[in-house]
Amino acid sequence: MNDLPYRDPSIPVEERVDDLLGRMTLEEKAGQLTQYFYFGAFAQNFPADTDMGQLPVDAQMFLQQPKMVEAALQAGGAGSLLFVKDAANANRLQKMAIEGNRHGIPLIFGYDVIHGLRTIMPVPIAVAASWDPSVAEAGQTVAAREARAVGIHWAFAPMVDITRDPRWGRIIEGAGEDPVLGGAMAAAQVRGFQGDFGADRIIAGPKHFAGYGASQGGRDYDQVELSDSELWNIYLPPFKAAVDAGAGNIMSAYMDLNGVPAVSNRWLLHDVLREAFGFDGFVVSDANGVRNQEAQHHVRDLADAAARALAAGNDMEMCIFDPAFTRIPQAVADGQLNEQQVDEAVRRVLRVKFSFGIFENPYVDEETSLSVLGDTAHRAVSRQAAERTFVLLKNEDQALPLKADQLGSIAVIGSLAASARDTVGPWVFEQDDAETVTILDGIKARVGEGVRVEHAAGAGIPPRKFASMFDGMDGGATPTSYDPETDDDAIEAAVELAAGADVAVVVVGQPQNQIGESASTSTLSLGGKQVEQLQRIVDTATPVVVLVMSGRPLDLRVVDEVAPAILQVWYPGTRGGEAVAAALFGDVSPGGRLPFTWPRHVGQVPLNYAHTRSHMPDGQGERYWDDPSVPLYPFGHGLSYGSFSYANLSVGTGSVAVGATARVEVQVTNTSPVAADEVVQLYIHQRHGTSSRPVRELKGFERVTLAAGETRTVGFDLGPDQLRYWSAATRDWVQDASTIDVYVGGSSTADLTAVLEVTAD
Numbered sequence: 001m002n003d004l005p006y007r008d009p010s011i012p013v014e015e016r017v018d019d020l021l022g023r024m025t026l027e028e029k030a031g032q033l034t035q036y037f038y039f040g041a042f043a044q045n046f047p048a049d050t051d052m053g054q055l056p057v058d059a060q061m062f063l064q065q066p067k068m069v070e071a072a073l074q075a076g077g078a079g080s081l082l083f084v085k086d087a088a089n090a091n092r093l094q095k096m097a098i099e100g101n102r103h104g105i106p107l108i109f110g111y112d113v114i115h116g117l118r119t120i121m122p123v124p125i126a127v128a129a130s131w132d133p134s135v136a137e138a139g140q141t142v143a144a145r146e147a148r149a150v151g152i153h154w155a156f157a158p159m160v161d162i163t164r165d166p167r168w169g170r171i172i173e174g175a176g177e178d179p180v181l182g183g184a185m186a187a188a189q190v191r192g193f194q195g196d197f198g199a200d201r202i203i204a205g206p207k208h209f210a211g212y213g214a215s216q217g218g219r220d221y222d223q224v225e226l227s228d229s230e231l232w233n234i235y236l237p238p239f240k241a242a243v244d245a246g247a248g249n250i251m252s253a254y255m256d257l258n259g260v261p262a263v264s265n266r267w268l269l270h271d272v273l274r275e276a277f278g279f280d281g282f283v284v285s286d287a288n289g290v291r292n293q294e295a296q297h298h299v300r301d302l303a304d305a306a307a308r309a310l311a312a313g314n315d316m317e318m319c320i321f322d323p324a325f326t327r328i329p330q331a332v333a334d335g336q337l338n339e340q341q342v343d344e345a346v347r348r349v350l351r352v353k354f355s356f357g358i359f360e361n362p363y364v365d366e367e368t369s370l371s372v373l374g375d376t377a378h379r380a381v382s383r384q385a386a387e388r389t390f391v392l393l394k395n396e397d398q399a400l401p402l403k404a405d406q407l408g409s410i411a412v413i414g415s416l417a418a419s420a421r422d423t424v425g426p427w428v429f430e431q432d433d434a435e436t437v438t439i440l441d442g443i444k445a446r447v448g449e450g451v452r453v454e455h456a457a458g459a460g461i462p463p464r465k466f467a468s469m470f471d472g473m474d475g476g477a478t479p480t481s482y483d484p485e486t487d488d489d490a491i492e493a494a495v496e497l498a499a500g501a502d503v504a505v506v507v508v509g510q511p512q513n514q515i516g517e518s519a520s521t522s523t524l525s526l527g528g529k530q531v532e533q534l535q536r537i538v539d540t541a542t543p544v545v546v547l548v549m550s551g552r553p554l555d556l557r558v559v560d561e562v563a564p565a566i567l568q569v570w571y572p573g574t575r576g577g578e579a580v581a582a583a584l585f586g587d588v589s590p591g592g593r594l595p596f597t598w599p600r601h602v603g604q605v606p607l608n609y610a611h612t613r614s615h616m617p618d619g620q621g622e623r624y625w626d627d628p629s630v631p632l633y634p635f636g637h638g639l640s641y642g643s644f645s646y647a648n649l650s651v652g653t654g655s656v657a658v659g660a661t662a663r664v665e666v667q668v669t670n671t672s673p674v675a676a677d678e679v680v681q682l683y684i685h686q687r688h689g690t691s692s693r694p695v696r697e698l699k700g701f702e703r704v705t706l707a708a709g710e711t712r713t714v715g716f717d718l719g720p721d722q723l724r725y726w727s728a729a730t731r732d733w734v735q736d737a738s739t740i741d742v743y744v745g746g747s748s749t750a751d752l753t754a755v756l757e758v759t760a761d
Contacts, residue, residue: 006020009357009360016354017354021346023103024103030325031078032349034077034326035082036081036319038081038084039083074096074099075100076101076105078107079349080154082110084111086369087149087365087369088366090109090363091363105359106353106358106359107362108153108356109154111147113156113157113193114427115157116139116146116424116574117146117150118373118431119381120428120574121142122139122573123573124158124174125174125552125595126386126551126571128176128181129389129570129594131592132703135384136185136188136189136192137191139385140192140204143155144195144202146378148200148201149200149369151369153203155202155203155205156251157207158186158189158193158242159173160183160207160242161173161207161208161238162175162179162214164213164596164608165605165606166218167217167524167605168220170212172426173427173517175238177595177597177608178635180237181595181701183237183238183242184241187241187244189242190247194246194247208251208262209262209283210231210235211257211262212262213235220518222255223256225258229726239277243273248281248352249282249284252265254292256296260298263290264298264308264311268312274313280348282315282316282349283314289318290306290309290323291317303327304331304336305324306331307328307331307336310337310341311336315345316345383573383575385573386576387579389572390568390579392565392566392592392639392640393548393560393637393639394564394566394639395565395639396565399543399545400545400567400641401583402584406502407503408452408502409451409500409502410451410504411456411498411501411503412443412505413506415457415458416461416509416511417438417440418438419511420436421474423439423549423571425551426517426519435574437578439549439577442577442579442581443581443584445577446582446585458493458495458533459491460482460483460490461510461527461530462528464513487528487529491533498537498540505584508531508546510550524552524554525554525601534563535558538563544564544565546559548568549571550570551570553597553598555601555602557600557601557632560632569583586641589677591638591676591678591679593636594633594747597609599632600630601627609695610694611694612692612693636698636749638746642671642706643670644668644669647666648665649665649754650664650666651664651755652756654755657758657759658737658761659720660719660720663717664700664742664744666715666744666752668713669709669711669712670707672708674708676705679704680746681700681746681747681748682698682700683696683743683750684697684723684741684756687738687740690729690730691734699716718742718756720735723736735758739757742755
């Protein structure tokens with residue numbers, strides 16, 4: 001028998017955990033609950049002869065940070081690292097950690113694998129626009145394979161925060177405004193990352209628990225005030241879906257939720273997450289989240305911060321410098337914590353390391369990692385994903401698709417059209433810009449040498465007023481070409497190029513560093529003179545197609561008025577340009593649908609489809625005296641190169657008892673001569689009950705591909721899981737006996753309706 005039972009993989013994991021835990025000192029336990037950033041790769045970018053004394057104090061600390069982390073590893077003071085993204089470095093640091101603690105406990109490496117590592121998928125909000133969970137699952141399966149190959153065990157993803165204010169920059173990382181769509185995408189991503197926890201999968205870490213997407217004014221990091229009804233019915237369901245899918249980790253949020261920092265909110269982390277949801281994995285803070293309680297004026301000192309976070313259920317601290325969790329032994333000695341609380345947190349961390357096989361296989365094959373990162377099959381997944389995300393917002397007089405054989409010249413206008421870095425979007429650090437296919441590249445490759453394709457950057461996009469913290473980490477960040485002195489000349493050149501072309505493809509939007517974390521905005525306007533330039537191009541009488549590259553809805557009122565065709569292409573990823581070209585020329589029919597309500601302008605936000613009727617429902621579109629209070633495009637909207645009709649909607653017998661399930665069925669027909677995708681969407685409205693309910697609520701959806709002329713019956717279950725809700729009147733979940741209006745169609749404005757009576761017996 002092994003003298004160290006925890007080293008024996010043949011015995012049950014819990015026995016191994018018990019054995020190792022019993023051998024550890026309190027200081028060693030605190031080390032296992034500490035996760036450091038490791039900035040070695042960034043520090044190496046500084047010249048070797050850098051005069052440290054001439055640098056600002058913050059820069060000096062940044063350069064010295066890797067040495068501090070390595071010292072902690074050599075003393076057994078860390079259980080995890082993040083931001084290590086190459087196999088050789090992971091192996092070096094892993095060896096240091098194993099040799100640095102007397103038990104040989106390996107590190108678990110985490111990383112922000114948000115929408116790809118080397119192969120970049122469309123941004124998460126775009127994937128949500130596919131309304132196809134299999135797209136999300138396939139993309140994160142590729143991401144997991146690449147991440148595991150370089151030594152990463154754990155992704156800080158998916159972000160499952162519901163977002164109803166598009167000013168918030170991190171709308172791009174989530175699935176939009178609806179909990180049903182959000183829950184489906186959350187579960188799919190967990191499945192993609194984790195699979196069966198094989199050798200090419202990683203742990204999923206849904207974030208940020210909870211309510212982070214509701215920050216006041218859409219301002220990142222600001223406080224959140226949410227009613228219990230909003231929390232339970234809107235913001236928590238995607239987390240429940242992720243937990244039900246088996247997520248191994250949850251990340252707590254930065255901000256104050258109803259006055260209590262989420263990182264030390266025991267009601268949230270224990271009562272909701274563990275007791276109500278049944279989560280049995282481990283919880284990690286966001287970056288410096290435990291320490292931040294000092295800045296939030298919530299705790300007395302860092303020992304108090306550590307004690308309160310751990311006692312609330314936050315098992316691991318993510319930090320850059322001086323972890324609060326190093327004060328855990330003192331907090332135990334002072335009676336702020338008991339060692340059983342510490343043991344429970346350490347148990348969760350060790351359980352993952354044993355279950356995931358990291359003790360037996362702590363290192364990665366450096367040569368194999370290169371072949372995995374270069375796998376061309378991964379690039380094909382990226383292209384296919386992008387093709388399914390595009391949303392055709394407008395297509396007047398069938399302006400799209402373009403017919404390449406009828407074109408002699410194409411003018412491609414806009415700096416974003418030729419920017420590899422912007423094509424893949426934010427929250428990526430290991431992409432290969434050289435292999436990224438831009439929109440310009442994709443169009444040229446699609447039409448071949450027989451069509452002249454020329455590009456003009458045109459109107460510049462003004463840079464951020466306040467720099468992004470990520471620009472310094474991103475060697476591929478596109479330097480701004482905006483120069484107000486020459487901007488008019490650039491516009492003139494773009495207009496002239498468009499005037500001489502058979503068609504102008506105008507790409508508008510935002511650079512990737514104007515969306516994402518620390519990229520909230522006070523306006524939804526297109527930056528610079530993009531709108532003015534578009535109007536001038538339209539005035540040349542050259543046919544115009546507009547492509548929108550963004551991760552949030554922008555003010556397209558003028559664009560919608562003047563452009564016959566508008567295609568939302570998001571930030572489409574490594575092979576995005578190929579996918580855009582395929583959609584432009586009809587090789588694929590756009591089938592994406594909006595995962596959020598598209599406001600007319602920033603003055604309308606927040607604006608979402610699932611509002612209550614109010615006492616004056618007939619005036620819903622006239623809430624403002626100076627402008628319609630209706631969106632430019634509704635939730636679920638999206639056109640197609642095909643056309644569809646709906647008929648024969650049925651809801652079983654038309655009556656079910658509370659707790660029973662009705663089957664909703666509808667016939668959908670492709671009435672066009674081309675194959676195309678439709679997203680069949682099921683909505684309900686409850687007419688009366690314990691609480692007032694929204695005018696429409698999404699309860700089911702299915703994306704279907706229909707051949708020309710094909711009719712298919714699509715069905716959904718409508719039962720207690722779909723009909724119950726959390727009521728502030730009862731402080732609990734209820735399902736009412738009521739009358740339910742059922743709507744099925746291609747958006748949240750679906751008008752095919754039936755009635756379901758839900759009876760008390």
